[in-house]
Amino acid sequence: MDVVLFNTHDVVLLFTFLQCIVLAFILYKPQKERAVSNVFLLAFLLSNAVIPFELLIHFGTAFRPWAIDHLPNWFFVFEFGYWLQGPFLLWYLRSVLYKTIRVPLSDAFYFVPFVLFLLHQVIGYHILSTDEKISIQQSFKLHTESFSIYYITLMRELLRVYFGVLCLLELKNYLKVTSQKHIVADTSDVLWLRIVVYGFLGVWGWSVLVVAMLICNVQFFWHLPVGTMGIMANYVTCGILCGLVVVVGRKARVVENLEPVSSSPPKQHAGVTINLEYVEQLEKLMHEDKLYLESSLTLEVLAGKLSISPRTLSTVINRHYGCNFFEFINDFRIEDAKKRMVDPARSGATMLDIMYEVGFNSKATFNSFFKKHEGMTPREYRKKNTQAKEPA
Structure with a gap:
């Protein structure tokens, strides 16, 4: 108990590791449709979780000397x-x-920097004897390393920023498309993705600045606060992960407390008069023509079918049905999906098949909206209702 290995800054790094593990448990979905997403999610959280250990071993005030004596091979x-x-x-x-995810062969080049780094570390450090490793670490000083190390580190941070920008462009493009098509995106899912993308892009950009400052200190003998800036990056990363845990935790709690949507017809607002002919035409388009099956259906398109303005249609839906356009359309899609799930003739259809057939084009939106509507996931609903129809 007399040995102190961790100070406050080190505890923040350990807490960051713990948050990554907690997020992995919370976000992991044991569903076949989520298998690919789960692999990439767990891989990202694992790669993020190990970085605090790397920082602890290299820069932990009390932990580094202990690691040199006991863990020289882990540097x-x-x-x-x-x-x-x-x-x-x-x-x-x-x-x-996206509906489907195929990793093109060209994406294998994303691993080239990692492979080069691995070869560099194996040849330059890991093949050495334990005594040589201890000697290297004991003589290590951040400001006296060779310039090649600084520029390799800078390239590493720039590479992270590059991928962060790619993620930002992907997210912005998705939000632009869904906005143009009036597709409902789950707010909490979008918030989670925004925090991840914007948060980590910001931290990675900050890290580029820190390395650039370090190079200036070494090459031009400046005295920029590299240590303070680096510690701030660790705290910001911890804060981002705290925000993710809160967002994901609140989403899970809200969904679990939802009651199934009532099947009783919605009540009109008192004192509000709407044209019931529009309602009748709207019912015909939905029940007979099944216009909701069109994944590209928008408020403007539906209003055109009724020969009324989008504003008028929005008012009719809101005041007669007590919901907005997106909720109105997706209610019909969910009801249709439920029928297809329990139809014996459709027993071979996958959830993705059914999702696309009824007009959804985002599995995240479909799963989220279905659970809010029914109080269970599509897979749980199908399993429950198909088992209930089996003879005893």
Whole structure:
């Protein structure tokens, strides 16, 4: 108990590791449809979780001397997280946003920097004897390393920023398309993705600045606060992960407390008069023509079918049905999906098949809206209702 290995800054790094593990447990979905997303998500969180250990071993005030004596072979082992964060975040984002995710062969080039780093570390450090490693670490001083190390580190941070920008462009493009098509996106899902993309892009950009300042200190003998800036980056990363835990935790709690949507007809607002002919035409378009099956259906398109303005249609839906356009259309899609799930003739259809057939084009939106509507996931609903129809 007389040995102190961690100070306050070190505890923040350990807490960051713990948050990554907690997020992995919370976000992991044991569903076949989420298998690819799960792989990329867990890989990203793992690569993010190991970085605090890399920082502890190299820069922990009390932990570094202890690690030199007891763990000399573990130096540089956890640095792989820096090189793999970007690709895994990009692939996870794509797997969540798009109908299908295929990793093209060209994406294998994303691993080239990691492979080069691995060869550099194995040849330059890991093949050495334990005594040589201890000697290297005991003589290590951040400001006296060779310039090649600084520029390799700078390239590493620029690479992370590059992937962060790619993620930002993917997210912005998705939000632009859904906005143009008036597709409902789950607010909490979008918030989670925004925090991840904007947060980590900001931290990675900050890290580029820190390394650039370090190079200026070494090459031009400046005295920029590199240590303080680096510690601030660790605290910001911890704060971002705290925000993610809160967002994901609140989403899970709200969904669990939802009651199934009532099947009783909505009440009109008192004192409000609407043209019931519009309601009748709207019912015909939905029940007979099944216009909701069109994934590209928008408020403007539906209003054109009724020969009324989008504003008038929005008012009719809001005041007669007590919901907005997106909720109105997706209610019909969910009801249709439920029928297809329990139809024996459709037993071979996958959830994705049914989702596309009824007009959804985002599995995240479909799963989220279905659970809010029915109080259970599509897979749970199908399993429950198909088992209930089986003879005893």
